Structures are given as structure tokens and as C-alpha cells.
Amino acid sequence: MKRFSKEESSWMLYDWANSAYSVIIMTAVFPLFFKAAAAENGVSAADSTAYLGYTIAAATFILAMLSPVLGTIADYKGCKKRFFAFFFLIGVAGTAALALIPGESWMLLLICYTISTIGFAGSNVFYDAFLVDVAAKERMNMVSARGFGLGYIGSTIPFLLSIAVILSAQAEVIPLSAQTAGRIAFLITAAWWGLFSIPLLLRVRQRYYIEREPRLVISSFIRLAGTLKQIRKHRALFLFLLAYFFYIDGVGTIITMSTSYGADLGISAANLLIVLFVTQVVAAPFSILYGRLAERFKGKTMLYAGIGVYMIVCTYAYFMDSAFDFWVLAMLVATSQGGIQALSRSYFAKLVPKQNANEFFGFYNIFGKFASIIGPLLIAVTAQLTGNSSAAVFSLILLFVIGIAILAFVPEETA
Secondary structure (H helix, E strand, O other): OOOOOOOHHHHHHHHHHHHHHHHHHHHHHHHHHHHHHHHHHHOOOOHHHHHHHHHHHHHHHHHHHHHHHHHHHOOOOOHHHHHHHHHHHHHHHHHHHOOOOOOOOOHHHHHHHHHHHHHHHHHHHHHHHHHHOOOOOHHHHHHHHHHHHHHHHHHHHHHHHHHHHHHHHHHHOOOOOOHHHHHHHHHHHHHHHHOOOOHHHOOOOOOEEEEEOOOOHHHHHHHHHHHHHHHHHHHHHHHHHHHHHHHHHHHHHHHHHHHHHHHOOOOOOHHHHHHHHHHHHHHHHHHHHHHHHHHOOOOOHHHHHHHHHHHHHHHHOOEEEEOHHHHHHHHHHHHHHHHHHHHHHHHHHHOOOHHHHHHHHHHHHHHHHHHOOHHHHHHHHHHHHHOHHHHHHHOOHHHHHHHHHHHHHHHHHHO
């Protein structure tokens, strides 16, 4: 296979850059930091969890509403990188600001977290859409998968540095409080994200676009309505988005709920961080492997494989009752979480008109955002009805069954 071009490599490096945020801020360090800060100010554990949940929901809703409109505007000539840079800078600045907020200002922490999350997810809409500009159709699977692989590798380095600082502070090896160690982790994330995004800003350009029109915003809304009609008429696009809506919800719910499962099994916070780190390391080569296998067996076949692994994960989780089981579950997830996301991105990119990539990826993003509602709701209802968290996890298999069933109807020639 031909070597990656400078544009492809620069695009992939952004996964390396921003994955530090998804691990350190969204998954591992910030939730623990916030809950500790809230507890010190008399907020109960249940309330702090609720406040964090409301914050995530609010940020998700804002992004879900903005994504299609912003994507439509960004398809105009010269707009894609400007929008990307705007959200990227908001994300990095919001992340760095987390380190400057005093512990007693826990509500201000949530505000900065919301800003950084909007920047992170907003930049990803335009980053994903740049795939059509940097890679030919036959190379999209490999480029997208390699990007996810680099993301997993890239996230482990700042995550390992952050874990080292936090655990050293807890063990009093270094004269820092746990709160200060957490702030250092936020600064590491912002610096890593900002530094390794420079190649994309310098080398990647918008090749496919629509010429600007006099009334930009009004024209964008007209085109947005047209895109909705196109999606409904384009059978492959519509069916794929519908399938994606269900199976990606299951993937996202398992990722976000993983630490809760571990805590229920009595695994300590330090050990959970280690499991998460190992999961990132294992996921990197498997993401790349998915890309290579997709070149041989087609992207649709590998999506079937990834969904199948997650169905096994749901079944295994039903019988999980020990720390060893949690490790097995984490490794199973690691084999497919990057691959299924990478191939979904490249599969969708192959289906959309290149000059309208942003507006279509705006809808791709909104499907992903609103999908994150069903999984947690399914878990909550099942847990209350059965009183069994394992049964709640098993209930997610329904999302994968529906997703794989709909995916089967996507025309084979588009795979």
C-alpha cells in the first residue's frame, strides 16, 4: 500500500492530539476531581453525579442542535478550517482554564467543562469531515482506522504522565496535593492537544466546497432542508444512519458506564485508572488491524464483526462477578471500540457528496449525540425493574441486534 501523504498524516495526528481530552477530561481525571471538589463544599455524591450528568446532557444538546447548521455553513469555500480552528481553540482554552479554578468554585468547574466539551466535540465534526479532503475513497478505511489507532497510542502518553503525577501526590512521593496534581493533568491535556494539532492547521486544506452565496446564513438553512430531503431519498445513507444510531449508542454507553461497573465490583479508583490505561494500549493496534482487514473483507463485514464482539461483551457482562471478569470485559471492548468507530466514520464518508461533507457529517454527529440517550435510559429502566445491574448491561444487546439488522439492508455495493 502507498505510504501516507503529508496531508493524511497531519489529519491522523489530530486523533493523537485530542484523544488526551476524551480520556483524561471526559473519562478518568475530571469526574473524580469534580466530585472531590463538590464533596469538600458539602455537595452529596448523588447530587454531584446528577450535576455532572446534567452538564454533559446540556453540552450534548447544544452540540446536537448546532452541528447540522454549522456543518452546512462550513461547506462554503474557506469556512471548514475556520470553524475547526474556532472550536479547537475554545476546547483547548476551556481545558487549560480548568486548572485555574479554585476548588470551592465547583459550579465554575462545570461551566468550563461545558465550554471545553463543546470545543472538543465541535472540532470533531469538522475534523471528521476533512477525511474526504485528505483521502481518496479507497484509502478512507485505512486512514480513518490509523487515525483512531494513533489516538489510542497518543492518549496513553499524557494519561500515563497524569497518572504518575496523581499517584505520586497521593503517596506523598512529591510535595503536591491531590487537587494540584489534578490541575497539572488538565494542563498536560491542553498542552498535548494544542501542540499536536498544529500539523493539521498548517497542512490540511479544504479541497471540496461550495462557492459562497450572498445571504450565507439563509442559504445555509435552505441547503439544510435540502440535505434532510436527500438523506431520506438516499436509501443507503438513511439506512446506515439509522443502524449507526442504534449500535453506536450501545458502544458509547458501555464506554461511559465502564468505571461504574468496575466500582460496583469493588475495584479501587487507582486500579480502574490502570485498567483504562491498558485498554487504551490494547485498543491501538486493534484499531489499525480493523482498517487493514476492511481493505480485504470490506468495511461492512468488519462492522458486523465489531458489533458481534459487543454482543459478546453484553452477554459476558451478565455473568460478571469479579475483578478478573472486569479485565476480560475491558480487553474485549479494547479489541473493537476503535475499529467500529473508525470504520463507521469512513463508511459514512464514502456515502456522502464530497462538496457537502460538513452538512452530512453534521447529521452524522447529531445521530451520534441523540443516540446516547437510549442506552443509559435502557440501563436505568432495566436496573429498576430487575434490581440487577448485570441484567441492565445485558439489555444493551437489543441496541446491537437492531443495529446489525438494519445494517444488513444497506446496499452491499456501498460498503
